[in-house]
Amino acid sequence: MSIKQQLKSMQEQLEPHVTLVAVSKTKPEADIMEAYETGQRCFGENKVQDLVTKYENLPKDIEWHFIGHLQTNKIKYIASFVSLIHAVDSVKLLNKIQSEAVKHKRIIPCLLQAKVALEDTKFGLPVEEIEAILAMRDQYPNVLFKGIMGMATNTKDVEQVVSEFEKLKSLFDKYKSQDFNELSMGMSGDWPLAIKQGSTMIRVGSTIFGTRNYK
Numbered sequence: 001m002s003i004k005q006q007l008k009s010m011q012e013q014l015e016p017h018v019t020l021v022a023v024s025k026t027k028p029e030a031d032i033m034e035a036y037e038t039g040q041r042c043f044g045e046n047k048v049q050d051l052v053t054k055y056e057n058l059p060k061d062i063e064w065h066f067i068g069h070l071q072t073n074k075i076k077y078i079a080s081f082v083s084l085i086h087a088v089d090s091v092k093l094l095n096k097i098q099s100e101a102v103k104h105k106r107i108i109p110c111l112l113q114a115k116v117a118l119e120d121t122k123f124g125l126p127v128e129e130i131e132a133i134l135a136m137r138d139q140y141p142n143v144l145f146k147g148i149m150g151m152a153t154n155t156k157d158v159e160q161v162v163s164e165f166e167k168l169k170s171l172f173d174k175y176k177s178q179d180f181n182e183l184s185m186g187m188s189g190d191w192p193l194a195i196k197q198g199s200t201m202i203r204v205g206s207t208i209f210g211t212r213n214y215k
């Protein structure tokens, strides 16, 4: 299926309360434009340099989401335009986002990444640390805490994945409010299940754009 066909079929299956972030990392600008032509406006990247280049070259009504691990020394390159930072995984990063947001006179929407998966390669904060951060959110007037992001273990064990999604959902529900209203969970392999478990935002790459070739 072409990018357009794949996207249209996904968009048709999604209820309006679920946002689709098309994960275009490693993919050329032409692929993004093909998706853009279906009406898709929300794209996710996980490398700062790629995000900056694509932002500069592509239409300005695209909402750019940063989805991967973000290094503190690189926030400055995306602080002026990023729509949502999905994976805040340390207080150090949060402090830096706050100071860059002040410099750019804006409020930067962020999600806190919760660590629920079994693999130790996954970044993220333990639930208790997320609760500690949310208790001090007044210290971050230029950060808009939008919700929780998480990744389930990459496994065929559906029960395992469901239990991890449930942990994310219950953490999210505890703090849910008018502003704190996004639960980013679900990727190509598990998004239908994630939506069943209460996801409001799915991050889908390979199903839309095909498998990625890493250099």
Ligand SMILES: *Cc1c(COP(=O)(O)O)cnc(C)c1O
Residues within 6 Å of the ligand: 023, 025, 046, 067, 068, 187, 188, 189, 203, 204, 205, 206, 207
């Ligand atoms: C790459 C990536 C995705 C998309 O993965 P697919 O399996 O290709 O859909 C989602 N979230 C994060 C954080 C990623 O790095």
